[in-house]
Amino acid sequence: MTTNRFGDTVVLTGRSLKHVTRSLDTILTTAVTPIAMMLLFVYVFGGAIHRGSGSYVAYLLPGILLITIASGIAYTAYRLFLDLQGGIFDRFHSMPIARSSVLWAHVLTSLIANLISLLVVVGVALVMGFRSGAGPLAWLAVVGILILFTLALTWLAVIAGLSAKTVDGASAFSYPLIFLPFISSAFVPTATMPGPVRWFAGNQPVTSIVDAIRDLLAQQPPGSQLWIALIWCVGIFVVAYCLAMVSYRRRIR
Amino acid sequence: MISDAAVRVRGLEKSYKDLPVLRGVDFDVARGSIFALLGSNGAGKTTVVRILSTLLRADAGLATVNGFDVTTQAPDVRGSISLTGQFAAVDEILTGRENLVLVARLRHLRDSGPIADDLLRRFGLTEAAARAVSTYSGGMRRRLDLAMGLIGNPPVVFLDEPTTGLDPQGRLAMWQAVRQLAAQGTTVLLTTQYLDEAEQLADRIAILHGGRIIVTGTLAELRKVLPPARIEYVERQPTLEDVFLALVEGDTGSGGTAVVGGGTDE
Numbered sequence: 001m002t003t004n005r006f007g008d009t010v011v012l013t014g015r016s017l018k019h020v021t022r023s024l025d026t027i028l029t030t031a032v033t034p035i036a037m038m039l040l041f042v043y044v045f046g047g048a049i050h051r052g053s054g055s056y057v058a059y060l061l062p063g064i065l066l067i068t069i070a071s072g073i074a075y076t077a078y079r080l081f082l083d084l085q086g087g088i089f090d091r092f093h094s095m096p097i098a099r100s101s102v103l104w105a106h107v108l109t110s111l112i113a114n115l116i117s118l119l120v121v122v123g124v125a126l127v128m129g130f131r132s133g134a135g136p137l138a139w140l141a142v143v144g145i146l147i148l149f150t151l152a153l154t155w156l157a158v159i160a161g162l163s164a165k166t167v168d169g170a171s172a173f174s175y176p177l178i179f180l181p182f183i184s185s186a187f188v189p190t191a192t193m194p195g196p197v198r199w200f201a202g203n204q205p206v207t208s209i210v211d212a213i214r215d216l217l218a219q220q221p222p223g224s225q226l227w228i229a230l231i232w233c234v235g236i237f238v239v240a241y242c243l244a245m246v247s248y249r250r251r252i253r
Numbered sequence: 254m255i256s257d258a259a260v261r262v263r264g265l266e267k268s269y270k271d272l273p274v275l276r277g278v279d280f281d282v283a284r285g286s287i288f289a290l291l292g293s294n295g296a297g298k299t300t301v302v303r304i305l306s307t308l309l310r311a312d313a314g315l316a317t318v319n320g321f322d323v324t325t326q327a328p329d330v331r332g333s334i335s336l337t338g339q340f341a342a343v344d345e346i347l348t349g350r351e352n353l354v355l356v357a358r359l360r361h362l363r364d365s366g367p368i369a370d371d372l373l374r375r376f377g378l379t380e381a382a383a384r385a386v387s388t389y390s391g392g393m394r395r396r397l398d399l400a401m402g403l404i405g406n407p408p409v410v411f412l413d414e415p416t417t418g419l420d421p422q423g424r425l426a427m428w429q430a431v432r433q434l435a436a437q438g439t440t441v442l443l444t445t446q447y448l449d450e451a452e453q454l455a456d457r458i459a460i461l462h463g464g465r466i467i468v469t470g471t472l473a474e475l476r477k478v479l480p481p482a483r484i485e486y487v488e489r490q491p492t493l494e495d496v497f498l499a500l501v502e503g504d505t506g507s508g509g510t511a512v513v514g515g516g517t518d519e
Contacts, residue, residue, distance in 0.1 A: 094307065
């Protein structure tokens with residue numbers, strides 16, 4: 001059964017990747033908004049916000065990457081919702097395949113599509129003057145955090161896709177996630193924020209993840225922020241996965 | 254007789270919240286036969302099919318498919334069946350051929366390519382093979398749906414309202430395909446709301462009403478339920494279907510328009 005699960009997941013991932021490659025606009029629209037924000041913040045607001053040493057692109061990039069992921073995973077909820085509506089989900093479930101592979105295929109597709117979008121965004125950042133002297137190990141850690149964050153948010157998207165009543169509902173859940181980086185250290189240091197906002201910004205997941213990635217890329221020891229970031233990612237991943245399984249079981253009964 | 258049943262259902266019950274849909278359904282489907290489950294919209298036909306294809310769990314009762322219990326041996330049941338749905342469950346973005354290859358791969362068959370090409374030919378979809386399914390007509394989609402269901406030659410096939418929404422020709426083609434399937438020894442359980450469809454295709458017919466099977470038997474047996482036929486003399490007019498099929502099939506793309514009645518309207 002284990003070999004089946006792996007083989008079935010590969011076959012079904014191939015299927016949903018074709019959905020992505022045949023509507024490349026999903027990758028582009030995922031990347032366009034974060035790129036526009038990056039341009040806006042660097043070339044319009046940047047002069048006013050810039051906090052001294054280092055380039056603002058480098059400061060901004062980690063938050064922009066998280067926004068990219070938050071808008072990318074909405075497509076997972078959308079595709080999953082359409083599979084449920086169209087009946088192909090039922091067809092797969094009435095076939096002698098490993099049932100878990102149906103959801104994992106969507107999750108892996110989300111991971112691959114988001115990594116491509118992230119590459120596009122990093123490419124634009126390089127053109128805008130972003131440079132990092134980080135070694136392979138630090139980059140590996142950054143990629144690892146981004147993969148974990150994508151997986152965690154994708155399982156949130158799976159919950160939305162499984163429980164939504166309409167197409168709009170399936171993707172609307174990502175808007176608060178896209179907004180979350182604004183109330184964090186992604187664009188400006190939290191020190192300038194008023195008390196309660198600063199407390200929220202300091203204790204929500206985006207700040208620690210952004211700080212950890214920023215330190216890694218700037219060749220500084222990330223310290224405790226890295227561990228807090230990892231705990232957030234793994235925590236969201238586990239909780240979202242369990243809730244997704246609950247709504248999945250409810251759905252197939 | 255009963256031990257030979259491909260599908261066996263006893264005392265099946267299912268409620269959605271407080272609404273009872275099935276209140277004790279019993280029937281048997283003999284191997285290699287075509288069995289029609291007849292009922293109006295909302296009678297619970299789809300619910301029966303979803304329980305038999307392990308997509309839904311019954312509240313009470315027993316159901317076996319190909320000798321396997323749908324609750325305790327669900328993977329074996331899934332290995333014995335295929336389900337083609339009322340809302341053709343095909344992938345819109347993939348091409349017709351890719352849909353077939355996908356199912357063949359998921360059934361762990363080698364030679365998924367040749368299997369797909371063979372089915373495309375049998376169902377008259379070779380020319381459309383490389384087109385995305387979103388460009389297909391309703392009839393083509395339904396044929397592809399059925400073709401996907403035949404991959405791996407499952408011994409039991411469930412067809413949930415196979416001709417709903419099809420034009421008369423598509424309907425006849427679907428009937429033909431179902432007959433061929435039964436001729437090869439496949440057991441077919443189909444649900445329908447069309448009386449003539451059950452009459453045309455089924456070896457046995459069961460009428461599902463009010464959550465129970467109120468009558469089951471062959472067409473001849475069902476006829477005996479009513480008072481014996483009276484002989485009446487009726488002038489047999491061609492039905493609209495006869496006219497439609499005669500006109501459409503006679504005219505194979507010549508572009509001509511048949512004018513009926515001869516009236517010039519200027």
